[in-house]
Amino acid sequence: MPASSTAPLALAVRGLRKAYADVVAVDALDLEVRSGECFGLLGPNGAGKTTTIEICEGLLNPDAGTVEVLGMQWARDGNALRSRLGIQLQETLLSEKLTVAESVKLFRSFYPAGRSVDEVVGLVQLDEKRGSRVGTLSGGQKQRLAVACALVGDPDLLFLDEPTTGLDPQSRRQLWDIIDRFRSEGGTTVLTTHYMDEAERLCDRVAIVDHGRVISLGTPRELIASLGAGHVIEFGVDGSREIDEAALLALAGVKSAHRAGGSWTLQVRAAHETIPVLLQTLETHGMPLTELRTHSPTLEDVFVTLTGRSLRDDA
C-alpha cells in the first residue's frame, strides 16, 4: 500500500553536504519521504547512506543544506523531535549485563509516551528471551532488541541503518515482518540497505545513492522498468578470443551489455528473442559457452547500469 503522493512530508532533505577530513561523504543530496511510506536508501558501502541518515537523526551536523523532519528542524525542536523518532544505529551494543526486558524498560523511561514493554517485546518476538541477559542473545535477537528499543517510544518515523546486515535469512524475514507491521499501522520508515532484495521487498520507494548523491529515485518497479529490459542474460565463454561489445549490442532485442570479469551481462527485451541469436553468434565465432543464466531485472541491474559497478563491490 504505497503512501499517497499527497501525504505530508515526513522528511525533506535539500542540498545536503557533509565532508570529512579526506572525503566528501554526502554531496548535494535531496530527499523527500512521505508520511506512511517505507523509503529505502540503497547503495554500496561508503556511498554516504549512514552519514545521510545520521544527519536526519540529528546525530551529525551537515556542512550545508536543510533537513526538515516531521515538519520540524533539529536546531529548533531537537527535544520534541527525539521523542517522535525511533532509531536503530548500525553498530550499537546495548549493555550486556541487562536483560531484554530491562533494556526495553530503560529506553521506555526516556519517552514521555510510548508502548508498553510487554507489547514491544512481543512485537519483536522476544517473549521467551524477556529475562535473558543481552550478552547471551544471538545476532538476530540483538538486532530485534535494538528495533524494540526503537519502537518503544511509539515513534512516527523509524530510522533503520542496515537493519539486516550480517543476519541469517530467517532473522532477516523476522525483521521484515516487524517493519511491515509498523508500516501497516501508518508509521513512516527510512532504512538503508545494500541488499536489493530487501529494498524490493520492503520499500515503497527507493533512492539509489552513490558517491554521496542520489543517482536514481522511484518505486522499485519504476526503477526496474526504466531499464526497458524484460530479462537479463548472463553468460560466460571459454577461450581467449574477445567478443566485440558492438557485436553483442547488434543482436536482436539487446538494450545494453556489460562485462564483469570473464562474464557478460545483457539486458534484453525478451530472453527468447535474444538467446537463439546469441548462441548462434557464439557458435559462428567458435566460442564455447561455459555458463548461461537469465533472470528478471532487479535493482542490482539498475545499479550496474547506472554506475557500471556491482552493489557489493567493496572497491
Next chain:
Amino acid sequence: MTPDRSTRVKNTTDNTPAIVELTLSRFREFYREPEAVFWVFIFPILLAGGLGIAFRNRPAEASHIAVARSAANSPVVDSLKHASGIVVDVLDDTAAAAALRTGKVALVVVPRASGSVEYRFDEARPESRTARMVVDRAVQRAGGQQDPVPVADTKVSERGSRYIDFVVPGLLGMNLMGSGIWGIGFAIVDARKKKLLKRLIATPMSRAEYLASFLFFRLSLLVIEVATLIGFGTLVFGVPLRGSLTQLVIICVLSSLAFGGIGLLIAARPRTIEGASGLMNLVMLPMWVFSGVFFSSGNFPKAAQPFIQALPLTAVNDALRANMLQGASWGAVGGELAIIVTWLVVCFGLALRLFRWR
C-alpha cells in the same frame, strides 16, 4: 488508506522516571560483575586485615638468658629467676654457648667463685644489650643496690596512635578514589566505545540525568563501602571514631563526588578502554605514592609538600584521619574540604565542557 496516526492514544502511564531506570541499570551492571564487587568491597577489608595483623603492637618481650649449670646454686641465679622480664634457662657451658650463638638466648650469665659475675653477649644485637641492662639491674639489686632517685612508671598504649589506626582512614581514602575513578570512568568509556552513548542521545533522554545516575550510584555504594571498611576497622582492631559522624559523612560524600568528577573528566574523551586505563593510572599513581595511604606524606621532602598537599587524596586522607583519630573541629578540616571541593568543581566543569557523546 494510511491509518491516521494523529488520533492514536499514546500510553503515558506505566512508566518509571528515567533517572530511576538509569540508576537501577548502574546497580545491575555493577552487581552482575562479580570482579567489581570483589575489588570494591572485599579487597580493602583483606588489605586492612593483613596490615593490621602484620603491624599489630606486640607486648614488651622478656629477655631470654642462660645461666651456666656449674653455678646453678649461686644466689645470683635465684635473684634472676624472680626478676620480672627475664626468662632463665640453666644450661651446660657448651649448650649455653651454642644457644647464644644461635640467638636462642640473648645473654649467658656466668657467676664466678669470687662473687663477681661475667656477662657473655654480642654487643651488636639490640636484644642482647637490653638483656645486659635488665640482668645487671636485677643482679645489682640482689646485691643490695638502692635507687637514689625514686621513680614511678605509668604504662600507656594509646588507641589512635597505632599503625592500624593510621592505615584504615588511608585505605578508606584510597577506596573512595579507586571506585570513583574506575567505577565511573570505565563504565562511560565502555558505553562510548559500544556506541551506546550515541544511541542514548538519539532518544529524548536528559544527558544530565544520565551523568547524575552515575553519581547516585556512587553515593549509594559509598554508604556500603564506608560502613564495611570502618565497621571492620572498629570492630576488629578498635580503630577509634572520635569525630562527629556528620563531619565524616560530609567528608566521604564530597570526596566521592570529587573523585567521581575526576573519573568523569578522564572519561570525557577517550574512545578506548586502553586509553582511559592509561590516563587513570597516570592520575592515580602519584596519589598512591604521595598521598599518605600507607605511610605519612610528611616523609617526602619539604620542597614537594605544596604539590603533595594539593593532591585530592592527600586532602581526603588528612581530613579522614583528623576526623576519626583526632575528633577534629570543622575549622581543623576546613582547608582539606576546600581542596576537595575545588577539585570537585573544576573537574566537573571541565568534564561537562569536554564530554564527547559520540
